[in-house]
Amino acid sequence: MEKIIDEDKQGQALVLDSRETNKRKLFIESYGCQMNFSDSEIVASILAENGFNTTQNLEDADLVLVNTCSIREKAELTVRKRLEKYNAVKKINPKMKVGVLGCMAERLKSKFLEEEKIVDLVVGPDAYKDLPNLLEEVDAGRNAVNVVLSKEETYGDIAPVRLQSNGVSAFVSITRGCDNMCTFCVVPFTRGRERSRDPQSILQEVSDLVSKNYKEITLLGQNVDSYLWYGGGLKKDFEKASDLQKATATDFAKLLDMVAQQFPRLRIRFSTSNPQDMTLDVINIMAKHPNICNHIHLPIQSGSDRILKKMNRLHTREEYMKLIDDIKQILPDCSITQDMIIGFPTETEQDHQDTLSLLEHVKYEHGYMYAYSERPGTMAERKFEDDVPEAVKKRRLAEVIALQRTHCAYRHESYLGKTFEVLIEKESKKSDQHWSGRISQNIVAIFPKEHYKIGDFVLVHISECTSATLLGKAVAYSDNN
Known part of the structure; x- marks a missing residue:
């Protein structure tokens, strides 16, 4: 998830x-x-x-x-x-x-x-x-x-063709697999144990993209925060590494710092984060480099400590909220988005209220919210009864979505009257006279085309918004072109 x-x-x-x-x-x-x-x-x-x-x-x-x-x-x-x-x-x-x-x-x-x-x-x-x-x-x-799962394969030596690319932004995979055995998730069984790519192969891939005039990359992994390179091998075996390997290991904060420093004109995003592995080192690196976007996708799944424990999420509600508060203190302009599972086995009305109150505390920019459905092969499917009635799931999900929409509108209204850098990615879906791109906070902005083109960094003054989109007018090129 x-x-x-x-x-x-x-x-x-x-x-x-x-x-x-x-x-x-x-x-x-x-x-x-x-x-x-x-x-x-x-x-x-x-x-x-x-x-x-x-x-x-x-x-x-x-x-x-x-x-x-x-x-x-x-x-x-x-x-x-x-x-x-x-x-x-x-x-x-x-x-x-x-x-x-x-x-x-x-x-x-x-x-x-x-x-x-x-x-x-x-x-x-x-x-x-x-x-x-x-x-x-x-x-x-x-x-x-x-279908054999590997302990070594990272495809670091394969130069991916950019199939879906707009020629502007691209994904760069940095890890494969996952060690977080969340009870609802099938990923550890379908993608295997977690291993990281050699940072030099990542830097080479990014360099190749920059040479082809890409303007933005997203460092990608099931859980990017747990990236750890110590010469190869599974993350779980790091404790067996030599003292030299441990001393020279590269974690996600170091990798992010290396990429941002080496490519200062490249916009950098990353996804997805796990609260238990997100460190303040990463947040401080984000604050250090203006080319790292101010957005973190930080799934919570539930606002209830009891449900978080049942999901085998290795953090509490209080720890998560403290992390959010620390992020906001270090990066006041950082947008935060979430994943949420509604109606997990045994979820009570109190658990649901805990989720709503956490939403109120954070007021996320955006969220991906789903009613729980059993996935074959997961711990939850084997051990828990899917006992929350569908009608209850639907009602709770509707309440969560309605609250999230309110918060989307609240967050977007805070951008009105301000000017943001936008990277033009494509034509707007609704009008061939408008461009579409994202601000650093990963929110889509729509504005008239005028003389600008795809791949340009432009400053856009925001005058209107919906719960999903910012609307405005380009006022100039940004210094990043």
């Missing part, structure tokens, strides 16, 4: 420049979080070296891949429907092969391959380098599967 799922991106077919020497066609769709979209870029890069160009036309594809998500039931159901669609097309185009990548792969491999026979290929998140070998098996008429 510690991952932002952008509903606008779900199921987009990814396309990159063709190579004349590549004769086969790849159709690849992604569902779920930013990590899945980042992984699809790695897959496309590997397959581009093995004879595949991407296509947006499903009917023309030799290979169809869907990168899957197990975080929410809705994503899983959507993927199943897409597999049905692929197989309908396969009847017209028998040479087409269909594969499932990512988080659903391990759990549903036998169901997809043997029982339902709806795919030819199943590949887990750590096995993408094995794709050329697996495709040889498929071409020979055999089903192929590799």
Whole structure:
């Protein structure tokens, strides 16, 4: 759950420049979080070296891949429907092969391959380098599967193609896997134990993006705050590291400092944070560098200590609120966003009221709020009864969403009459006469195009707002161009 799922991106077919020497066609769709979209870029890069160009036309594809998500039931159901669609097309185009990548792969491999026979290929998140070998098996008429989770694989040596890119902003993965065994979350079982990339490979990837004129990056991980490089290996094995390894280790604060210092004109974001691993060192580094954006996505999941303990969140309500207060003291202009699960097993009305009161204390800029649904393979599914009635979940979720909307409006109104730097990312969805971009606090601003273009940093004076968007007028280029 510690991952932002952008509903606008779900199921987009990814396309990159063709190579004349590549004769086969790849159709690849992604569902779920930013990590899945980042992984699809790695897959496309590997397959581009093995004879595949991407296509947006499903009917023309030799290979169809869907990168899957197990975080929410809705994503899983959507993927199943897409597999049905692929197989309908396969009847017209028998040479087409269909594969499932990512988080659903391990759990549903036998169901997809043997029982339902709806795919030819199943590949887990750590096995993408094995794709050329697996495709040889498929071409020979055999089903192929590799869902082994690795303790080393970080794909630090793969230069991802930027499939979804606007040429302005890009994701840079810094960790894979997760060690936080939250009882509601399937990620540790689908993506394995936590390991970090060599910081030099991260800096090289960022340098490559800067040379291609990218203006903003997001350092990405299931839990970026727990990034730890000590020469390779799992984070959980750090205690066995040598004294020299421990003395020269790079944590997230140091990595953030290195990236910000080396690329002072590059805008830097990161996602997602976990309250138990977020340190004030990171906040102080953010305050030190003007090119690090003033936004932290800090999931809380519940405002109740009892529910937090049941979720195996290794922090209390009081510790979380103290962290929020410290952030606001060091970075008064920092925006904070949340994830919230409503109706977790045994949640009482008092627990719900504790969540509402925490929302009132923080007044988040934005939030991702969901009613609890069991995810197969999680501790909660194995040990807890999903005992909160659906009607109660819906009512509580509606109350949380209504309060969050009030706080969105409250926060956005505080931006009225002020001027902010905006990086132009794309045309506005609602008007081809307006640009859309984000301020440092990760809030979208819409303004007339005039003579400005995508990739420009401009100063925008905010005159109106909605609960989701700031509206204004560009007054000048910023000094960052």
